[in-house]
Amino acid sequence: MARHPAARGLADDAAVLDIGETRLVLTHDMLVEGIHFLSEDPAEDVAWKLLSVNLSDLAAKGAKPVGVLMGYGLTGNAEWDNGFLKGLKVALSHYDVPLLGGDTVKQPASDARALGLTAIGSCALESPPARSGAQAGDHLYVTGPIGNGWAGLQLLLEGKNVPAPLIASYRRPQALVETGQKLAPHVHAMMDISDGLLIDAQRMAGASGLSLSIALDSVPLSEDFKRAFGDSEAAHINAATGGDDYQLLFAAPANLDLPVPAVAVGKFAAGKGLSVTFGGGTIALPEKLGYAH
């Protein structure tokens, strides 16, 4: 249905629409209670996450956020709603983006909260990086440690003591807005990692019509992650398939002088399919590469 070129076949993080001389980048992501966040997650953090996951999509296209509209379901818990508004205010101020409008609707009190946000950005680039632009010979890079969001959620679900940075990665991810703007003019393809490094990388390779080999042992893990889960092959697989990372994933020539720190984790080549190595040897692909919608 989405045949307009601006929709990029719905196979990208965001739509890119030209109106006159202005290049808009547009995205809309929803969060549903019990699916995208835990009922016991603080409302302030849910607001932060709703904004961040959308701005992360703009970041992946190198766009500057210019405003957001929100759709908010009221289930009759004023304390939660107040916490959410407080958190939203903090998050909007952090990213310096205005709330332009939206809608507040009643949901039945027993329903899972459904929240939506549309983020609008502008981008001066002739062609904001798509998922589909990787070239044979490009390296695949990530902008930081992978698996912290998964680790935070996992420890929360297990009722364990969770190091603050891992909780923050899960509940208050950072949209890498400035990093995305710095990278966008230089990279061949870019997206954010929301569903898992392996599944998102596979999508980039597929969209680009290339094969991709990922050296799993080169995927950076944080010290907190390693303290909790080690750095074995299994730990790396969990990190690379867990999702909720919001690091940027991009393809660029190996010899490019990158404007931000990043770690090479793979290489594109002609052909198709994803292969994964660990310690120099090819390993079986995990059954689940990430969160599939």
Next chain:
Amino acid sequence: MARHPAARGLADDAAVLDIGETRLVLTHDMLVEGIHFLSEDPAEDVAWKLLSVNLSDLAAKGAKPVGVLMGYGLTGNAEWDNGFLKGLKVALSHYDVPLLGGDTVKQPASDARALGLTAIGSCALESPPARSGAQAGDHLYVTGPIGNGWAGLQLLLEGKNVPAPLIASYRRPQALVETGQKLAPHVHAMMDISDGLLIDAQRMAGASGLSLSIALDSVPLSEDFKRAFGDSEAAHINAATGGDDYQLLFAAPANLDLPVPAVAVGKFAAGKGLSVTFGGGTIALPEKLGYAH
């Protein structure tokens, strides 16, 4: 929180945001099952309504729709989802507006469906009409019959035989996109009637810092409405407070040569407050002026 001038204090149908030389008009409305539509409403019609209520907000600002993004909650009923997609395709084609992107999320199967849509429009006017622009001496106009949506819903709820035009007014309202574009350069204030003529007119008067007198007997009723509900004072009150009209409501000088057919139903003056007359005499304000969020 929404202090950015583009947000118009959240007291308008849509946000108006300038990016470079482009004037964007943006709105986001949600529909929740059981609140904004009936569970037994055909899914095709719900899709139509979701698009129309948002485009109606753009119409009220004289904007031309350039694209939409959708947030869609899946509750596990594939037949309903397919009907919705079919209806959405028809509606997008009718209004000639592209689906640019969005998000599809799972909701628990027993939850009320929550659907959101963001509509993006462009407007070349220096200042798209706000709710707040009415001037003392202006007449208040409506672009067509009022109460058809209410009448359709009422007859459906009562299990009665509903004339097709009244069902259509409730389930498949028309966003008056071209009418809005024709009117916008000429009017002082404009909005769409979604919550009820009286409550929406009161909002326009309040935002404009004026008093407003409405001659209820001059509010146009359709023949189908009159056949089902008559044209008494009570019938006019139901029509003027029922909502779901999606006619445009605007303020303009009495002597203006209007570019589209419209009916004068009231007059603005200095002061504040809403008064309503019927048959020449002032009547008590109905307790409920419309749907208050």
